[in-house]
């Protein structure tokens with residue numbers, strides 16, 4: 001069993017969980033992920049690592065509450081235990097001396113880009129970190145990211161912090177900065193795709209951490225199949241990092257919807273039941 005050491009909502013709908021998992025923490029590298037289960041009968045879901053502490057034996061994940069398992073994880077309080085934390089899984093993000101690297105993170109990717117930026121900085125790269133959200137109140141870890149970045153830039157759709165707009169602003173950020181040698185993107189599929197679309201015409205190598213549906217996370221089930229440069233890859237064992245300019249995004253977006261009906265109906269049912277119970281006159 002794996003004890004929840006810390007659990008908090010860091011911004012609306014995004015939760016931080018620090019879990020006791022010493023063996024996982026000892027092996028962890030930036031860009032890898034774990035598979036967790038919130039309870040014995042629950043499904044296994046992949047979560048990128050946002051931080052870890054070898055001495056304390058803990059790993060930290062940032063979870064966006066979008067469905068039944070993430071909802072359950074978000075409801076866990078410090079002190080309880082969960083049955084499964086498997087990892088580290090996937091290949092670490094390639095960290096070399098590239099020169100200037102732009103790290104882009106949105107949603108849970110603001111958390112998982114942190115150890116990547118830290119490792120790049122340790123390798124003497126100049127790190128420009130860009131984080132994006134709908135509004136400034138949805139940004140988090142700004143101070144933590146500043147510590148490992150030479151520059152931190154925010155994009156908010158409502159313009160409440162730095163650049164107003166969405167990831168489309170990336171082109172002008174890149175053009176107004178010094179030459180960028182590599183871009184690394186973590187977050188939702190839309191951000192990964194749009195970021196790659198922006199950097200393609202500029203010819204900057206762009207590495208994205210893909211998040212297709214996964215089941216076993218060990219290359220056995222084939223559910224995480226993606227096409228990259230016309231080759232079939234399993235994101236869990238060949239990735240999760242791939243060249244964003246080579247990914248077949250249309251196929252990935254289509255495959256992500258495979259179980260939508262099965263995922264949304266139980267959630268709606270449980271939320272309706274919850275509503276019926278809480279709003280019952282008795």
Ligand SMILES: Cc1cc2nc3c(=O)[nH]c(=O)nc-3n(C[C@H](O)[C@H](O)[C@H](O)COP(=O)(O)OP(=O)(O)OC[C@H]3O[C@@H](n4cnc5c(N)ncnc54)[C@H](O)[C@@H]3O)c2cc1C
Pocket residue numbers: 033045046047048049061062063064065066067068069070071108112188189210211212213214240256257259260263264267
């Ligand atoms: C390698 C990897 C790393 C990931 N890291 C993180 C992380 O650090 N933090 C985090 O919050 N999430 C992360 N994800 C996504 C996370 O695994 C899913 O959000 C989770 O499995 C959803 O489970 P659920 O039961 O709560 O929702 P479900 O009931 O499975 O889904 C609810 C709704 O969300 C949609 N959905 C399902 N999966 C995703 C997805 N990956 N992205 C967007 N919408 C989806 C479904 O189609 C459905 O409409 C990662 C995924 C991968 C493959």
Ligand code: FES
Pocket residue numbers: 213214215216217218219220221222223224225234235236237
């Ligand atoms: S999750 Fe099963 S092969 Fe990747």
